[in-house]
Amino acid sequence: MAARSTSGARGRGTQGIAEALRGVSSALTAWLTRPLASFHLLLAVFGLLTAVGLVMVLSASSVESFSEAGSSYSVFLKHLLHCLFGAVCCYVAMRTPVWMLRRFSHVFLLVCLVLLVLVLTRLGFRSNGAQSWFVLGPVSFQPVEPAKIALALWGAHVLVTKRALLGQYRHLLVPVLPAALLMFALVMLQPDFGSTVTLGIVLLALLWFAGAPLRLFSALVLGAVTGMLTLVFLFQYQINRVTSFFSSDSGGGTDSFQATQARLALADGGLFGEGIGQGWSKWKYLPEADNDFIFAVLGEELGFVGCAAVLLLFGTVAYVGMRIAARNTDPWIKLVAATLTTWVVGQAAINIGYVVGLLPVTGLPLPLISSGGSSVVTTMIVFGLLANFARHEPEAIAALRSLGPGKVGRLLRLPTPAPYRPPATRRPSGTANRRTAPATKPSGKRSRSAGTAGRKQPAPRQRRRTGSSR
Template identity: 70%
Template sequence: MPTATKTGARKRVGLTALSPLTAWLTRPLASFHLLLAVFGLLTVFGLVMVLSASSVDSFNKDGSSYSVFSKQVMYCIAGLVLFYAALRVPVKLMRRYSLILLTICLGLLALVLTPLGTKLNGAQSWFVIAGVSFQPVEFAKVSFALWGAHVLVTKRGLMNQYRHLLVPVVPAALLMFTLVMLQPDLGSTITLFLVLLALLWFAGAPLRLFLMALLGAATAGVTLAMVADYRMARITAFLDPMADPTGNGFQARQALFALADGGLFGRGLGQGWSKWQYLPNVHNDFIFAVIGEELGFVGCAIVLALYGTTAYVGMRIAFRNTDPWIRLVSATLTTFLVGQAVINIGYVVGLLPTTGLPLPLISSGGSSVVTSMLVFGLLANFARHEPEAIAALRSLGPGRVGKLLRLPTPAPYRPPAKRRPARPTPRSRPGAKGSGAAATRRGGGDTRARGARSGPGSRAQTRGGHR
């Protein structure tokens, strides 16, 4: 068989293999269903790994292997409530009250610095109510994305002017950075900075602005590292983990050992050694090391594929929507969620300094899990607002998932009406008859009135009568 014929046959086979997936992705609600599938898989996978990673620590502290796991289940239930609320709330309502949400979050960030806040793990960034702790900064990230997108979309015709592009979004961000660093919490400040960069990037800010922002962030990072010994120790441990293998570099070193011990297929679920006090915070910040140890490279690849799919479907939702606010919020929230996962995995595998950020939907921790579920609920809501999805839902009905969840039919996006510029007052040519001030006073008002009532033709005739 000729080479060209073989190549054509291979292409046809490849297209045939991809055609079912391509056909499914062309469905109106493909983004919505794909996002629900990824959300469910990440939630279940996270619960299984939290149970495996926390069993030893839970038994040593509470006498039960399920204490951390049971708390994680309760947090997931609370997160599912927020997921469902975000899925049902009208988009116009989110945008209208985004400023109120941001103001509440700023108030909580200031309030947590008072004696009402609780200091845990060296940072006063928690509220503890009836034994349940939460971080207000996690919800501040989402509210800042909603409000920042509202401001930038409202000013989208003035984005070429720096004073409209930066004010008031950047001053509000700097205020949040200051409140969070007073706790202090550098990891949350980094994610807030990531939200700000995503807002400006997808709003169309010029590239030189990002170069200045990154330069300023690098300068601020070096300064903050120099004024705090523990931050400098993290940077030193990142640059040379073996310089202090039993001190500052212990966590990074043990995480690499756990990943190396897993190999291709891992030691088996629940069979890892790192959770036996060999790796601190194994069910929080370093749970990816347990995944690599117990499930191997295959388990790590599955996690990366799930977050990669999250990035794809989030950007797909952003690009397929026509509402500019939904487009900007979807892209920003997707960048924030996937960016936090990249940072967490990056410092576990030794590519970034340790920052203490959890792995979304997988690490144990109430605020992180609840906020991640809230973000997925918002993205799912935005997926149902794609023009093709709205047309299908309004013509064919809510579908199985919509009926099961009793979801309302989304309203189509209607762009705001453009204001017509006011018509200028007709002026007579200099030197023409009746062009004096008396003639203008006598006939100007009547001429404009008749022109407005009768249209351009009558206005031309009126002008002829004056002449």
């Protein structure tokens, strides 16, 4: 009797959990049907990733900051200033009209190309073997970061403008591919292998979402992999990274030291981690703990649960970005939103992949979590653009124009977006002439007069003279 009552209680408990999960699922589904759900969800993920980044940079950089500057907050304060400046840039990107972003995308691209050329001259600053920065007093700036956004905006503009001709390879690849290859060459002259990889992600995402044929896309991927392998073997430090990745060395060599220490830090974290600030890897055991390998510090101090939460946040970024692209009617917004989302999520996947040992080390930061100036600001601009595009969904525009800006829009003083109007279709040049030309009787000499259909007809007197001469 007791066994039956126990089994009945378990069944009721399981049924209650299932009903609770169904209730949560239905509530979430109902919330996602709201017109501004993409906008609000994107802002929430953006705030959570920024907060996690601030906490982890403070924890991961405290030891190095104290040993070098005498204060545990020096690197954190710089990162905080970069986040504040990036928040301002995010707000500007959120308010900028979409037509302006598209119209001046070619100017933005030209400025970035000029900066990529100038950084290779004496104006550029070399650090860690790469001449990739402009340094103006305490401020450093890496021009390749905004160049990624410029390539996405301008490339989408070209491909959308020529979308009726994309079935032809020359219209699909020119001029997007030559401009991207020029950008790749300038970045590799620095050299910066990691930024070249992200530029390649932007280019491939543009062509993929523009509808490039699979055989062409396969050829481009094969060419990109071949070019990357060629560039890898041109530099000794890249050769060392690749060989250490495929070697069986467990940590004795210097080339595999970072990757091995990162895996050890993740192993020490366990399920729930050792607590914020309690990790040992930042005590000079793990180089670049606050930048390239901050995910290892996060796993050590927050454990598997913290890593899973970060992965869930980036998965939400992928979902919201693709949702924004799918729900918009403007083809340029659709292409830019999908490309920017692929870039951010792809960079996060590469960073986490080489931290856990699935990929060779490339030196890419984890978006919004790693410390850094240009990378943090650029990623925040990307989130601002995505938030801007989220407010241009047709249902969002209808709600904003009928019900008002809402609490968030009123707080941020965001303008009401204008509805998308597709460009007017142009008639063929010969159609208007054929419609306005007077009807003529068919004659046997049609080939002789076919070229004069759109010309001014001769006067009646000339017609009678011509007929009399015949």
